[in-house]
Amino acid sequence: MNTQFFRTVRLAIKSLLLHKLRSGLTMLGIVFGVFSVIAMLAIGEGASSQAQRQVLELGATNIIVRSVKPPDDGENTASSSNSRVLRYGLLEKDYRLLTAIPTITQTTPMREIVKQARYQHRQLNVRIVGCTPEYLTINHLNMAPGGRFLTGHDLDSLENVCVVGSQAAAVLFPYEDPLGKIVQLENQAYQVIGVTNERTASAAIGGSMSGQDYNKDVYIPLTTMKVRFGILNVQRSAGSFSAEQIELSQVTLQVASKEDVISTAEVVRESVERNHPRSKDYAVVVPLELLKQADQIRYIFNFVLGSIAAISLIVGGIGIMNIMLATVTERTREIGIRRALGAKRSDIINQFLTETIVLSGTGGLVGIFLGLMTPVAFTGLKFAVNQFVLSGSSGTSDISRIFLEMQPQVAIWSLPIAFGISVAIGVIFGVYPARSAARLDPIEALRHE
Amino acid sequence: MYAAQLTELMKTYYMGDNVVRALRGVTLDIPTGDFLAIMGSSGSGKSTLLNLLGCLDRPSSGKYMLGGVDVSTMSDDKLSGIRNKMIGFIFQSFNLITQYTVLENILLPLQYRQGAPTITSYDEKRCIEIASRVGLAQRLDHRPFQLSGGQQQRVAIARALINDPEIIMADEPTGNLDSVTATEIMQILKDLNAEGRTIIMVTHEPDVAIQTKRQIYMKDGLVAGEGIFAYESTAQPVPH
Numbered sequence: 001m002n003t004q005f006f007r008t009v010r011l012a013i014k015s016l017l018l019h020k021l022r023s024g025l026t027m028l029g030i031v032f033g034v035f036s037v038i039a040m041l042a043i044g045e046g047a048s049s050q051a052q053r054q055v056l057e058l059g060a061t062n063i064i065v066r067s068v069k070p071p072d073d074g075e076n077t078a079s080s081s082n083s084r085v086l087r088y089g090l091l092e093k094d095y096r097l098l099t100a101i102p103t104i105t106q107t108t109p110m111r112e113i114v115k116q117a118r119y120q121h122r123q124l125n126v127r128i129v130g131c132t133p134e135y136l137t138i139n140h141l142n143m144a145p146g147g148r149f150l151t152g153h154d155l156d157s158l159e160n161v162c163v164v165g166s167q168a169a170a171v172l173f174p175y176e177d178p179l180g181k182i183v184q185l186e187n188q189a190y191q192v193i194g195v196t197n198e199r200t201a202s203a204a205i206g207g208s209m210s211g212q213d214y215n216k217d218v219y220i221p222l223t224t225m226k227v228r229f230g231i232l233n234v235q236r237s238a239g240s241f242s243a244e245q246i247e248l249s250q251v252t253l254q255v256a257s258k259e260d261v262i263s264t265a266e267v268v269r270e271s272v273e274r275n276h277p278r279s280k281d282y283a284v285v286v287p288l289e290l291l292k293q294a295d296q297i298r299y300i301f302n303f304v305l306g307s308i309a310a311i312s313l314i315v316g317g318i319g320i321m322n323i324m325l326a327t328v329t330e331r332t333r334e335i336g337i338r339r340a341l342g343a344k345r346s347d348i349i350n351q352f353l354t355e356t357i358v359l360s361g362t363g364g365l366v367g368i369f370l371g372l373m374t375p376v377a378f379t380g381l382k383f384a385v386n387q388f389v390l391s392g393s394s395g396t397s398d399i400s401r402i403f404l405e406m407q408p409q410v411a412i413w414s415l416p417i418a419f420g421i422s423v424a425i426g427v428i429f430g431v432y433p434a435r436s437a438a439r440l441d442p443i444e445a446l447r448h449e
Numbered sequence: 450m451y452a453a454q455l456t457e458l459m460k461t462y463y464m465g466d467n468v469v470r471a472l473r474g475v476t477l478d479i480p481t482g483d484f485l486a487i488m489g490s491s492g493s494g495k496s497t498l499l500n501l502l503g504c505l506d507r508p509s510s511g512k513y514m515l516g517g518v519d520v521s522t523m524s525d526d527k528l529s530g531i532r533n534k535m536i537g538f539i540f541q542s543f544n545l546i547t548q549y550t551v552l553e554n555i556l557l558p559l560q561y562r563q564g565a566p567t568i569t570s571y572d573e574k575r576c577i578e579i580a581s582r583v584g585l586a587q588r589l590d591h592r593p594f595q596l597s598g599g600q601q602q603r604v605a606i607a608r609a610l611i612n613d614p615e616i617i618m619a620d621e622p623t624g625n626l627d628s629v630t631a632t633e634i635m636q637i638l639k640d641l642n643a644e645g646r647t648i649i650m651v652t653h654e655p656d657v658a659i660q661t662k663r664q665i666y667m668k669d670g671l672v673a674g675e676g677i678f679a680y681e682s683t684a685q686p687v688p689h
């Protein structure tokens with residue numbers, strides 16, 4: 001059985017090698033089909049694992065409650081036209097309510113404003129984050145050696161101290177050690193007490209498209225912010241003036257175990273709802289829920305991309321069948337000779353089917369090899385996009401940034417599947433030519449010129 | 450002891466409304482060790498008869514006993530096995546596989562042996578023996594197109610011998626050869642017959658037929674006569 005199998009395979013390889021160019025060209029369909037299946041799945045995997053990573057960066061046991069500017073309906077404009085100040089978002093009493101939930105182990109309230117930071121002549125727009133000491137651990141931030149994060153004492157005594165994100169530090173202090181230096185945050189002086197290590201951006205939350213980039217943040221005590229910057233966020237643009245009053249931009253809650261996250265999130269929603277019965281001016285983001293969504297998106301993505309690529313595999317299969325049918329006609333005489341010498345119909349079927357499978361299987365292996373090169377090819381693609389598509393446009397959009405940051409990941413499970421599919425294509429599209437070869441009448445076949 | 454026994458063998462071809470009765474009841478005994486020439490004009494049914502004898506086809510009716518076994522109703526797979534084991538074919542147009550070497554062509558029937566055992570060094574030794582016997586020992590690596598017609602027919606004979614068949618079927622084996630080469634091929638066949646193999650050969654050349662042991666003459670799908678002179682006096686076939 002085994003020796004027979006290898007003999008048949010050897011025979012198939014031999015007869016395929018007789019027409020190297022033809023066999024090669026016939027194989028190309030499968031090669032590119034398999035390649036595109038692997039590449040599509042790799043791109044899908046890359047995109048979804050990027051999304052997954054960003055969600056995980058938010059913290060799998062965290063629940064994030066964020067202030068959201070409510071939609072501009074009649075009710076809100078009425079209240080804001082009176083005072084010219086738009087009040088919305090989380091309140092300090094919301095925070096107090098949330099800290100009372102028993103399954104929550106750690107909380108950190110936070111308020112953010114975008115302002116200019118300056119050191120000597122260097123300046124940078126940063127997100128100033130007023131927060132508490134817990135902010136560091138809840139957001140998985142790490143301190144660079146030498147410095148420290150905000151402490152309870154800093155908050156109690158309203159210290160003018162700040163912790164600078166790695167990128168902000170690099171821009172403001174390219175040549176010096178930032179520790180102990182004084183930065184200007186809108187004309188107020190703050191002493192740098194620490195620098196955070198670089199941290200990968202997390203997923204976008206609260207309706208904003210861009211992910212959260214922690215590296216350009218500057219952290220100051222929440223209490224200091226309230227006193228020094230006031231409770232209004234003032235924005236002036238082209239002659240118009242608008243002010244918003246937000247007590248807290250965000251409250252991050254940490255739950256003891258993953259199992260409690262979903263149920264706790266329900267309690268959180270109910271609690272906040274009580275203080276905000278009418279306006280939807282906050283959002284509850286549960287990374288664990290996002291993760292489940294991301295998984296679902298990934299399945300859909302893989303399925304759709306895989307299906308598109310599968311079409312090219314089918315086209316490849318039809319190409320093989322076409323050539324094999326031509327081969328059967330061309331080799332009718334040979335089939336007749338083999339039959340006269342004692343070949344059974346099944347021997348003829350095996351012979352032609354094996355040829356098709358060897359052809360498609362080899363195509364599959366070459367395709368897998370190309371598929372493994374997907375990340376390399378993608379790097380080239382990124383380079384090309386950077387050079388020719390994005391070169392003219394100023395600044396990079398979120399979409400192009402997502403594209404440029406994405407790294408395709410060849411899914412190991414897709415390799416055996418792709419090979420299996422290519423062999424299956426050989427079987428499916430080889431059966432008909434092989435059967436038509438075996439059906440030939442030996443005498444007719446022998447007479448064939 | 451008979452190598453083959455035909456009883457009222459008929460073969461009818463249906464082509465649309467046309468019915469072609471290629472064989473209309475052939476009864477024929479071929480003893481073991483016979484060297485039979487089947488003669489007759491074109492269309493008389495010689496090839497049809499040889500195809501049936503060679504188990505390449507099944508009769509429409511009648512009985513065909515081959516080596517004491519009724520093969521007239523055997524399945525396609527069984528007939529394939531019989532062709533492989535018991536019968537060696539030699540064709541007018543050689544029918545070698547062009548992309549194979551001489552050695553590979555000669556070994557080809559071994560591939561379809563019962564159980565498909567691996568080709569052993571013993572097989573190869575036998576193959577070389579047979580090849581030297583037909584004068585091809587120096588040509589084993591050649592391909593058919595590098596050989597003359599006579600050499601190609603020798604390859605075909607060697608291939609027919611590799612499974613040591615009891616019967617050799619030859620359809621005009623010398624038809625495509627010059628007379629000198631034809632004589633050489635006939636000598637090989639005579640030698641094979643001399644060692645006990647039954648040979649059945651279709652030919653329309655009397656000087657080839659005369660070298661066999663026995664001649665039958667076909668006409669309109671029937672055996673119309675026997676003996677070399679039956680062929681020459683076509684007007685008055687000797688009754689069978």
Ligand SMILES: Nc1ncnc2c1ncn2[C@@H]1O[C@H](COP(=O)(O)OP(=O)(O)O)[C@@H](O)[C@H]1O
Binds near residue numbers: 462490491494
């Ligand atoms: N496959 C076939 N289909 C229809 N008719 C056939 C077929 N094979 C042979 N015949 C007919 O049967 C008759 C005998 O043919 P054949 O045995 O080839 O004669 P010969 O070999 O003596 O020239 C002829 O009339 C031929 O046309």
Ligand SMILES: [Mg+2]
Binds near residue numbers: 495
């Ligand atoms: Mg004929």
